Amino acid sequence: MSIVTKVPNIIVEPPGPIARKIVEMDKHYLATVTKSEPLAVERAQGEKVWDVDGNLFLDFASGVSVMNIGHCHPAVVKAVQEQAAKVMHFAGTDYYYDVQSQLVKRLAQIAPGPSEKKVFLSNSGAESIEAAMKIARWSTGRKQYIAFIGAFHGRTMGALSLTCSKRVQRARYFPTVPGVTHIPYANCYRCPYHQEYPSCGLWCAKILDEVYLDALVPPDEVAALFMEPVQGEGGYIVPPKEFLPEIAKICRKYGILTVDDEVQAGMGRSGKMWAIEHFGVEPDVTCMAKSLGSGMPIAATVFNKDLDWKSPGAHSNTYGGNCVACAASMATLDVIEKEKVVQQAARKGEMMRKRLEEIKQRFEKVGDVRGLGMMRALVFVEDRNSKTPAFKLRNEVGELAFKKGLILLGCGKSGIRLIPPLTIAEENLDGGMDILEECIAKAVGGKK
Ligand SMILES: Cc1ncc(COP(=O)(O)O)c(C=O)c1O
Numbered sequence: 001m002s003i004v005t006k007v008p009n010i011i012v013e014p015p016g017p018i019a020r021k022i023v024e025m026d027k028h029y030l031a032t033v034t035k036s037e038p039l040a041v042e043r044a045q046g047e048k049v050w051d052v053d054g055n056l057f058l059d060f061a062s063g064v065s066v067m068n069i070g071h072c073h074p075a076v077v078k079a080v081q082e083q084a085a086k087v088m089h090f091a092g093t094d095y096y097y098d099v100q101s102q103l104v105k106r107l108a109q110i111a112p113g114p115s116e117k118k119v120f121l122s123n124s125g126a127e128s129i130e131a132a133m134k135i136a137r138w139s140t141g142r143k144q145y146i147a148f149i150g151a152f153h154g155r156t157m158g159a160l161s162l163t164c165s166k167r168v169q170r171a172r173y174f175p176t177v178p179g180v181t182h183i184p185y186a187n188c189y190r191c192p193y194h195q196e197y198p199s200c201g202l203w204c205a206k207i208l209d210e211v212y213l214d215a216l217v218p219p220d221e222v223a224a225l226f227m228e229p230v231q232g233e234g235g236y237i238v239p240p241k242e243f244l245p246e247i248a249k250i251c252r253k254y255g256i257l258t259v260d261d262e263v264q265a266g267m268g269r270s271g272k273m274w275a276i277e278h279f280g281v282e283p284d285v286t287c288m289a290k291s292l293g294s295g296m297p298i299a300a301t302v303f304n305k306d307l308d309w310k311s312p313g314a315h316s317n318t319y320g321g322n323c324v325a326c327a328a329s330m331a332t333l334d335v336i337e338k339e340k341v342v343q344q345a346a347r348k349g350e351m352m353r354k355r356l357e358e359i360k361q362r363f364e365k366v367g368d369v370r371g372l373g374m375m376r377a378l379v380f381v382e383d384r385n386s387k388t389p390a391f392k393l394r395n396e397v398g399e400l401a402f403k404k405g406l407i408l409l410g411c412g413k414s415g416i417r418l419i420p421p422l423t424i425a426e427e428n429l430d431g432g433m434d435i436l437e438e439c440i441a442k443a444v445g446g447k448k
Helices: 017-029 074-086 098-110 125-140 157-162 203-216 243-254 323-338 341-362 391-404 426-443
Strands: 041-045 048-051 056-059 117-122 144-149 180-184 222-227 257-261 285-288 299-304 366-372 375-380 409-411 415-418
Touching: 056 426, 074 323, 098 117, 098 299, 098 323, 117 125, 125 157, 125 222, 125 257, 125 285, 125 299, 144 157, 180 203, 203 243, 222 243, 243 257, 323 341, 341 366, 341 375, 341 426, 375 391, 391 409, 391 415, 391 426, 415 426
Parallel strands: 144 180, 144 222, 222 257, 257 285
Antiparallel strands: 041 048, 048 056, 117 299, 285 299, 366 375, 375 415, 409 415
16 A cells, blocks of 8 residues: 655745755855745655655645656656766767767757757857857847846846846846847736737737837847746746737748747747747747756757857856766656656646636635646735735745645736746646635735
């Protein structure tokens, strides 16, 4: 007879005594200002996370969308161990090894769109964006960029110049890289133009051509437009289906490259391998990171092969294509195929959508539920008319859930994102949604 452990299973109120010591030391020495909850992890498997005090948590945050195939998937652990015992690092930018060649071939083949591709490997989402900025300037000879308000593309100086999600991320860092024009993203819940879809006639896309490229920035000076198919940090905002095709059409008209940032939404998270596939657009450049290595740092910038740098040394790095990271990435892609992870995400994502709609029906203070696949969020508001963000309520729900063993993460102004591993057991997905609902009920005081 097997003993089934309840998930989550809290035995000491977190943070327990051992976790508190780690938190204290961390606060003393680690330079960070983005911690979410005082969770000190001991080990993790699939969607289960054990803290140092023996509590068992259920993970609805996936290390910020990194563990799409779950923590420590045995196939990834094996590939990492085997590769580490052979060769860990050999500067893939200067020498050759099979695991890197195999990986770039595979990424070139699975990246969105049928055109032939080349791949540049790096270590983080921001670096994949930096490479995209450089390949765009290098290949077009143009110097300007367009990005969206609400976008998050990373925090290195180039990527930060495109990022426009929260004021605090940019404050005190000006001047950023010059030449970036930000335009509003399509957000039908809080339309920046105070219009209604579809009677708006898609003004949020057309304004790019009719106003920005007409009066503000000459189109023949714009190298690339950067887009998240679903805005991540900005609040899990899904644009109407015609928005990105219209934006891509305008870019094509002027020879502006489209860069698809799949760092958060990619690798099956949206219920398709790449979120852009929901919109039928082939980007010129695709940026991938996070779940690409299942926890090993690896990122890729995949682009139409004609854009490739023509001068040796025009761009490079030391760790891009690290042997162990490449092995983790190959194993991750194997698991996605073998376990039909993308299909799992589509199916379970639909379960999440239905459940979130019910939650919205029950609570007036849940103003919106949104997302694609298993990239879902709910948005707390003071009331549905004013749509004033209810920050305190959001934070309270997050804290209550943590105490009950459910790991959540915020997004946007007053949203909570729900991004469990795509491989989560259905009973744990349901169980997590039950806890979420209980916590909302408690936080709103049982009121509707
Ligand atoms: C859409 C998107 N792009 C880029 C990044 C930056 O990735 P990294 O933190 O690995 O630099 C992130 C990180 O959250 C992201 O969500």
